[in-house]
Amino acid sequence: MAEIRVAGSDVGRSVGDLELSRAWLVDPASGREGPGDLIVEGGVVRSVVWLEGADAEEIDSGGVVVSPGFVDLHAHFREPGFEDAETLGSGSAAAAHGGFTTVCLMPNTSPAIDEASVLARVRDAATRTGSPIEVLVYGAVSVGRDGETLAALGELADEGAIGFSDDGAPVRSPAILRNALVYAGMLGRVVVDHPEDRTLTEGAEANEGLVASILGLRGWPTAGETAAVARDLAVLRDALADEPNARLHLTHLSTSDALELVRRAKAAGLPVTCDVTPHHLGLTDEWIAGARRWAWEAVDGHGRARSPWADGALVAAPYDPSLRVNPPLRSAEDAAAVMAALVDGTVDAIATDHAPHTRVDKEVEFGLAANGISGIETALGVVLAAVDTGRLSLARAVAALTTGPATALGGWGWSGTRGLVEGAPADLVVFDRGSTWRVEADGLLSRGKNSPLLGRELGGRVLLTVAAGRIAYEDAG
Amino acid sequence: MSLVVPDGTGIDLQAGVPPSAAAAPARWSHRHLLDLDVVSWPEIELVMQTTDAMREVLARPIAKVPALRGIGVTILFYEASTRTRVSFEVAAKNLSADVVNIAASSSSVTKGESLVDTIRTVEALGADMIVMRHATSGAPYLAAEHFGGSILNGGDGWHAHPSQALLDLYTIRGHLPGGPNLHGRKVVILGDILHSRVARSNIWSLTAAGADLWLCGPSTLLRGFDRWAAAMAAVPGHGRFTLTSDVTAAVRDADVIMALRIQRERMSGGLLPSLREYAARFGLTLDRLALAKPEALVMHPGPMNEGVEIAPEVAVHPRSVITDQVTNGVAVRMALLYLLAGAAGRAREATGG
Incomplete structure (x- = not known):
């Protein structure tokens, strides 16, 4: 059993001296994992010692794990404009609770981050929170995120934008998307698209499938995502002719067909990356009907989705609005495709799409509820449940939370390393796979309590999160 | 009691x-x-x-x-x-x-x-x-x-x-020639199945009653129900239902035909070309009723668009139990x-x- 000793702790303070002995270290940067000791002195990693032979006995990956701090490519901290749902302070605290030391915030605030001055304001406010979490910000692709007029990409980049996105909505005009890819490519930045063909999804409430049919919810077809991904890839190909540095990242892919398109595009050498969310990996649309089993428990021996009605798997009330999310929770087959794409590397990153909402916006009729799940604190627990199936390795999962997102961003905005590196300021998360925690509204540090996992036990309790050599989160228990 | x-x-x-x-x-x-x-x-x-x-x-x-x-x-x-x-x-x-x-x-x-x-x-x-x-x-x-x-x-x-489905069931049981047992009797729900809460609740009660349930309408308005039918069919002992856009096959030898209201707004989404075309292809007419069993019941949850989903003479036909439903x-x-x-x-x- 690993021991953790922290001297001089408090959120925001230097972690000081820290000794993590006989833990399971995972270092995606070097591709190595195994038993080891990690010593931090004065907030700096002094030594990483990999244990072997007798020293390594009885240490396995099922106990305390030390990994580089996680990077979230996709989060909403709602500031400015929606501070009753989240602030940079509460969001940073929630991120640290989830093991994240770097977050990339989407620009769908009010006002939208489509001008350098708004971006500067967000970065200043993030600094003032006192959290050591690194807050990175995307600029909008288009003015007011209307999809029609290109935003001030160059000025936003000068102010530190790590990339551009109209998230919450797709870049509506394909012509604007092409120009944005070209111009952002010139600036060395990635364009992140939320792929959704809104002509196919207008008014949609739940994944088009058995659950939506029985519950009478307006179907959200998978083609709504696939058609948009196909469009984006076609546009990217043209953009590359204009600007060889153009790069596209597709966020929160949820369907088997869209993932297959990305798999082929990558094989063809297109500069495209993508992420998936923990909820599209672990949860399915049958949760809306009242099922509460993991996605991998909802398929039969042939990999086909089972009917929760036939299985007697409906254990909760249907229509829980915390399950309303864009893209919607999909079928168990799609969730299996998400898992497979993570395993084979089609998916570069796990991103939370942390979308906190107030009770006013969420405690309403399912079809009227705001889209989104508050997920940054539960991401690790859901991912570890997937690891527990044996299909996804711990190393691959950690890579998708650390080096994968760094690759997708193309290295912009990084002050830290993404590895357990001697001599670097400590940037790491310590979690215990042998210890569970119960997800409860009061226990979530996010202002958004809109989690469908409330009441559920998750594994991988985060014991300590250190960012830039400073304490970001420490488990009180 | x-x-x-x-x-x-x-x-x-x-x-x-x-x-x-x-x-x-x-x-x-x-x-x-x-x-x-x-x-x-x-x-x-x-x-x-x-x-x-x-x-x-x-x-x-x-x-x-x-x-x-x-x-x-x-x-x-x-x-x-x-x-x-x-x-x-x-x-x-x-x-x-x-x-x-x-x-x-x-x-x-x-x-x-x-x-x-x-x-x-x-x-x-x-x-x-x-x-x-x-x-x-x-x-x-x-x-x-x-x-x-x-x-x-x-x-x-x-x-x-649910109260509509139960009153439908009650009405069928009270008027079905041969007694109230629906087991194996052919019940057809004809119309806009996709948007119908009446159809959805009736699926539960009529399959539970053991009826030979058919859902019939244009394919655009049956969207998604194939999955429901397949999920039901996969479970031995559960009720099941049949989907079809072939109105002749649906009404042939039916014991009960229930027409559903077609709403004008379905045209705007491209689900239907026109009410005229719907009435011609799917309307419950005397000719179609003649294909059903001689004493087949005619039902409608109301309000009716007479001349669209149901011909006026069918609505007041001796076999119509529409007012009994009320x-x-x-x-x-x-x-x-x-x-x-x-x-x-x-x-x-x-x-x-």
């Missing part, structure tokens, strides 16, 4: 129930009636038997009993409706409930009053039961979570309309209010409240 309601009055159901039915083992255990998916067949039979008793009440010179005296029933409709609202109101008044009618517009959402606020307000004003109609699927489930009494779903979005609606709703009040009363006794 008389239930004691909180004020100790109640009605003697025994007198109105056929002897065989009086021995029914089922007891109504649901605090709310939101859909029929969680209602067992013996419970459905209990509703049928209780409805028989209520019909006896309705046949009395003064069709009024004190069963729900002192019980507050609020009829909260967020969607325009005449027949269902009035049917529930008459049913509740026949049982001597204190009835409050609220015609809430969905625009109260934009005014900032949430459904949860409204439910709490209605409860504070003394409602023991809420009959609720809402345009959003699942809304009654949210209401049920925040209401201390009973919610009776009077129709939610595309999802469910009459039975009151009796079925009396039975449901009565059973829900009984279950709520027992729950209060059990908790000593």
Whole structure:
């Protein structure tokens, strides 16, 4: 059993001296994992010692794990404009609770981050929170995120934008998307698209499938995502002719067909990356009907989705609005495709799409509820449940939370390393796979309590999160 | 089988129930009636038997009993409706409930009053039961979570309309030549299945009854039901249903044909080219009715677009039981209010409240 000793702790303070002995270290940067000791002195990693032979006995990956701090490519901290749902302070605290030391915030605030001055304001406010979490910000692709007029990409980049996105909505005009890819490519930045063909999804409430049919919810077809991904890839190909540095990242892919398109595009050498969310990996649309089993428990021996009605798997009330999310929770087959794409590397990153909402916006009729799940604190627990199936390795999962997102961003905005590196300021998360925690509204540090996992036990309790050599989160228990 | 309601009055159901039915083992255990998916067949039979008793009440010179005296029933409709609202109101008044009618517009959402606020307000004003109609699927489930009494779903979005399905079943059982057993009898629901809460609730009750259920309409309006049919068929012993866009195959030798209303707004989404084309291809005409069994029943949940989904001469055909559906609606709703009040009363006794 690993021991953790922290001297001089408090959120925001230097972690000081820290000794993590006989833990399971995972270092995606070097591709190595195994038993080891990690010593931090004065907030700096002094030594990483990999244990072997007798020293390594009885240490396995099922106990305390030390990994580089996680990077979230996709989060909403709602500031400015929606501070009753989240602030940079509460969001940073929630991120640290989830093991994240770097977050990339989407620009769908009010006002939208489509001008350098708004971006500067967000970065200043993030600094003032006192959290050591690194807050990175995307600029909008288009003015007011209307999809029609290109935003001030160059000025936003000068102010530190790590990339551009109209998230919450797709870049509506394909012509604007092409120009944005070209111009952002010139600036060395990635364009992140939320792929959704809104002509196919207008008014949609739940994944088009058995659950939506029985519950009478307006179907959200998978083609709504696939058609948009196909469009984006076609546009990217043209953009590359204009600007060889153009790069596209597709966020929160949820369907088997869209993932297959990305798999082929990558094989063809297109500069495209993508992420998936923990909820599209672990949860399915049958949760809306009242099922509460993991996605991998909802398929039969042939990999086909089972009917929760036939299985007697409906254990909760249907229509829980915390399950309303864009893209919607999909079928168990799609969730299996998400898992497979993570395993084979089609998916570069796990991103939370942390979308906190107030009770006013969420405690309403399912079809009227705001889209989104508050997920940054539960991401690790859901991912570890997937690891527990044996299909996804711990190393691959950690890579998708650390080096994968760094690759997708193309290295912009990084002050830290993404590895357990001697001599670097400590940037790491310590979690215990042998210890569970119960997800409860009061226990979530996010202002958004809109989690469908409330009441559920998750594994991988985060014991300590250190960012830039400073304490970001420490488990009180 | 008389239930004691909180004020100790109640009605003697025994007198109105056929002897065989009086021995029914089922007891109504649901605090709310939101859909029929969680209602067992013996419970459905209990509703049928209780409805028989209520019909006896309705046949009395003064069709009024004190069963729900002192019980507050609020009829909260967020969607325009005449027949269902009035049917529930008459049913509740026949049982001597204190009835409050609220015609809430969905625009109260934009005014900032949430459904949860409204439910709490209605409860504070003394409602023991809420009959609720809402345009959003699942809304009654949210209401049920925040209401201390009973919610009776009077129709939610595309999802469910359980009292309609039960009155349909009651009407079929009462008029089907050869007796009330639906096992193996061909029942066809014809029309806009996709948007129909009536069809969805009827799937549960008619398959539970063992009917040979067919859903027929243009393929655009059957979207997604193939998965439901497949999921049902995969479970041995469960009911099943057949989907088709071939209206001739559907109505041939049918015992019951239920036409559903086609709404004009379906044209805007491209689901249908025109009402004219719908009437020609899917309308229930005399020619099509002639393909069914000679004594086949014609049904419609109303309101009808005569000349579109049903020809005027079919609507008033001797085999049409459309007005019986309306009459039975009151009796079925009396039975449901009565059973829900009984279950709520027992729950209060059990908790000593």
